[in-house]
Amino acid sequence: MSTEQQQTRPVLEIDELSISYGGRPTVSNVNLTIQPGEIVGIIGESGSGKSTLAHSILGLLPSSAAVSGKALSLAGRNFLGADGPAFRSVRGPGAAMVFQNPMTTFSPLHRLGDQLTDLLWRETSLSKEEKRQRIVAVFKQVGLSNAAERLSNYPFELSGGMLQRVAIAAALMMRPSLLIADEPTTALDVTMEAQILHLIRELRAEAGVAVLMISHHLGVIAEICDRVVVMYAGRVVEQGPVEDIFANPTHPYTRALFACEPALIAPGVDRMPVIDHEALRRHADGRKTA
Ligand SMILES: Nc1ncnc2c1ncn2[C@@H]1O[C@H](COP(=O)(O)OP(=O)(O)OP(=O)(O)O)[C@@H](O)[C@H]1O
Numbered sequence: 001m002s003t004e005q006q007q008t009r010p011v012l013e014i015d016e017l018s019i020s021y022g023g024r025p026t027v028s029n030v031n032l033t034i035q036p037g038e039i040v041g042i043i044g045e046s047g048s049g050k051s052t053l054a055h056s057i058l059g060l061l062p063s064s065a066a067v068s069g070k071a072l073s074l075a076g077r078n079f080l081g082a083d084g085p086a087f088r089s090v091r092g093p094g095a096a097m098v099f100q101n102p103m104t105t106f107s108p109l110h111r112l113g114d115q116l117t118d119l120l121w122r123e124t125s126l127s128k129e130e131k132r133q134r135i136v137a138v139f140k141q142v143g144l145s146n147a148a149e150r151l152s153n154y155p156f157e158l159s160g161g162m163l164q165r166v167a168i169a170a171a172l173m174m175r176p177s178l179l180i181a182d183e184p185t186t187a188l189d190v191t192m193e194a195q196i197l198h199l200i201r202e203l204r205a206e207a208g209v210a211v212l213m214i215s216h217h218l219g220v221i222a223e224i225c226d227r228v229v230v231m232y233a234g235r236v237v238e239q240g241p242v243e244d245i246f247a248n249p250t251h252p253y254t255r256a257l258f259a260c261e262p263a264l265i266a267p268g269v270d271r272m273p274v275i276d277h278e279a280l281r282r283h284a285d286g287r288k289t290a
């Protein structure tokens with residue numbers, strides 16, 4: 001494959017992916033493609049399957065999850081039905097994840113430097129000092145002050161915002177093509193949230209990292225994403241450029257979601273203060289509405 005083809009190849013291609021637990025569908029027939037450097041947001045109410053979808057990309061679902069579909073490809077390699085070791089090979093360079101709560105991302109018992117060094121297990125050609133240098137470099141990249149000194153810190157010695165920067169640094173040092181961020185700012189205050197969003201935008205601009213961002217917060221999605229995917233009851237009910245979806249949501253569920261955040265409603269979009277879940281579910285299923 002030529003270099004040009006590699007550069008234009010999507011970092012993620014999901015084709016008709018379905019996931020169920022005990023026969024109960026959680027993610028149904030999802031299609032999603034992310035291009036290099038794109039920031040894509042997933043919105044949807046609690047339980048709509050956002051995290052399940054995100055976790056499936058890295059093979060992080062429990063063994064009770066039944067996964068089926070046509071493809072789940074990272075950097076051109078199909079991982080649908082792959083086992084644990086296959087997914088481990090792609091975690092890091094293919095895609096890396098930042099979780100909601102930075103306080104539970106790291107072990108409280110070990111220094112951050114040791115924990116990040118362990119994550120570089122794959123880099124067998126790097127000496128201990130070279131690994132240290134790479135970690136200090138990403139700490140600086142994410143704007144952590146006194147970067148070298150942070151290596152000897154324990155997680156509890158840092159604020160939530162600083163620790164989320166460390167989590168992003170840990171993901172970045174593995175040089176992923178795709179950063180998956182599951183509610184990365186929910187546990188942070190508004191100032192820290194703004195800083196982390198700014199950082200994610202910078203990383204895309206500087207390193208060309210693509211980002212898949214899950215958020216309950218429509219303002220965050222509107223501010224940072226190029227494209228948005230709306231999930232309802234395990235299905236993607238609508239997806240498109242952020243400006244199009246926010247200005248002209250076509251699915252009733254998207255309109256209902258936006259109605260819950262009036263400041264984001266574009267002029268001309270009807271308010272739907274009461275969500276009729278049964279009607280929406282029928283709509284999402286493609287069934288005739290009553
Ligand atoms: N391990 C599991 N076993 C059984 N059901 C599960 C499991 N994990 C998730 N589910 C179910 O799958 C559905 C989707 O959950 P998921 O966490 O993906 O939703 P979500 O949209 O990310 O919600 P939230 O915004 O609250 O995180 C929920 O009904 C949940 O109860």
